[in-house]
Amino acid sequence: MSDAIAIKNMVCRRCIMAVENVLAEMGIAPVSVRLGEAVLPRPLSQQERRHLADRLAQLGFELLDDRQRIMVEHAKAAIIELLRSGDEEQLERVVWSRYLQQKLGVRYAMLSRLFSQVEGKTIERYIIEQKIELVKELLAYGELSLTEIAYRLGYSSVHHLSSQFKQVTGMTASQFRSLRQKPRRPLDQV
Numbered sequence: 001m002s003d004a005i006a007i008k009n010m011v012c013r014r015c016i017m018a019v020e021n022v023l024a025e026m027g028i029a030p031v032s033v034r035l036g037e038a039v040l041p042r043p044l045s046q047q048e049r050r051h052l053a054d055r056l057a058q059l060g061f062e063l064l065d066d067r068q069r070i071m072v073e074h075a076k077a078a079i080i081e082l083l084r085s086g087d088e089e090q091l092e093r094v095v096w097s098r099y100l101q102q103k104l105g106v107r108y109a110m111l112s113r114l115f116s117q118v119e120g121k122t123i124e125r126y127i128i129e130q131k132i133e134l135v136k137e138l139l140a141y142g143e144l145s146l147t148e149i150a151y152r153l154g155y156s157s158v159h160h161l162s163s164q165f166k167q168v169t170g171m172t173a174s175q176f177r178s179l180r181q182k183p184r185r186p187l188d189q190v
Contacts, residue, residue, distance in 0.1 A: 091154030
């Protein structure tokens with residue numbers, strides 16, 4: 001009898017590895033670990049759950065028990081997963097409401113209200129902020145032009161990307177690119 005546990009602040013492959021390492025230290029071989037969730041081969045005892053919660057908290061993660069917060073974390077993980085997938089064709093044509101509804105199996109209107117209540121911002125705003133953090137990362141690498149970045153992230157035009165970038169960061173993409181220290185926010189704080 002497997003047990004799925006929800007984990008807040010998992011935003012990348014390193015987060016998955018960190019959770020896998022904590023579980024291995026506890027002698028638990030997970031069935032699977034993905035963004036926001038670990039499926040365990042059996043339910044944890046209360047003592048094991050407390051120990052896991054403490055270990056995860058040391059790494060900046062949080063075990064979630066509240067169904068609403070779990071749903072929001074699943075939505076955030078689905079957004080990050082698609083944005084970082086590199087699937088340019090899917091990003092170019094994604095309809096986020098339909099994507100999230102299919103991915104999570106809940107009505108988008110309900111998810112949208114819930115997300116706003118829990119996070120204090122709309123899903124749309126969260127997606128924009130995640131995209132801009134990814135744009136910052138790609139600009140910092142210096143390997144792609146702004147046109148290539150806009151295409152990769154499914155923006156309709158470079159102008160649209162530039163406009164959102166300035167709105168969110170207060171500076172143009174060119175100004176950001178020229179900074180010595182490129183300020184970025186950890187994805188779990190977006």
